[in-house]
Amino acid sequence: MAFNLPANPMARRWFGLMPAMLTIFVFMVIPIIILGVFSFKPADPYGGVDPGFSLEAWVQLFFERDLDDSLIFEPVYLQIILRSIFLGLLATLASLLMGFPVAWYIVQQPTQSKETYYYCFSLPSLFGPIY
Numbered sequence: 001m002a003f004n005l006p007a008n009p010m011a012r013r014w015f016g017l018m019p020a021m022l023t024i025f026v027f028m029v030i031p032i033i034i035l036g037v038f039s040f041k042p043a044d045p046y047g048g049v050d051p052g053f054s055l056e057a058w059v060q061l062f063f064e065r066d067l068d069d070s071l072i073f074e075p076v077y078l079q080i081i082l083r084s085i086f087l088g089l090l091a092t093l094a095s096l097l098m099g100f101p102v103a104w105y106i107v108q109q110p111t112q113s114k115e116t117y118y119y120c121f122s123l124p125s126l127f128g129p130i131y
Helices: 009-038 056-062 075-107 111-126
Strands: 063-065 071-073
Touching: 056 063, 056 075, 075 111
Parallel strands: none
Antiparallel strands: 063 071
């Protein structure tokens, strides 16, 4: 059974990207959608979720219940979320600032040197953290 690739270069690129896109969709996008749907369901007393719709999980994210069951805004959780987003953006920016010059340098090298640099920069990712 022979399989012919499309003649159009753009179609070939998309066809080559399909396994990666399918993997990302199955193992990242679908679980995030499931988590989002489950966050709007009422909690089961045994740890699961009950059928129906509830905003209680989202209310608990920003409010605490007082002894008389009234809601009190708790800014600590909002500060933690904003700090986490800020640190994530800061780490992303630092990675980009360090990674792009290295990638640019590698691209400018001859083919033989590129392979050596690829090996040197990808080798540490093959090992886990050393304690």
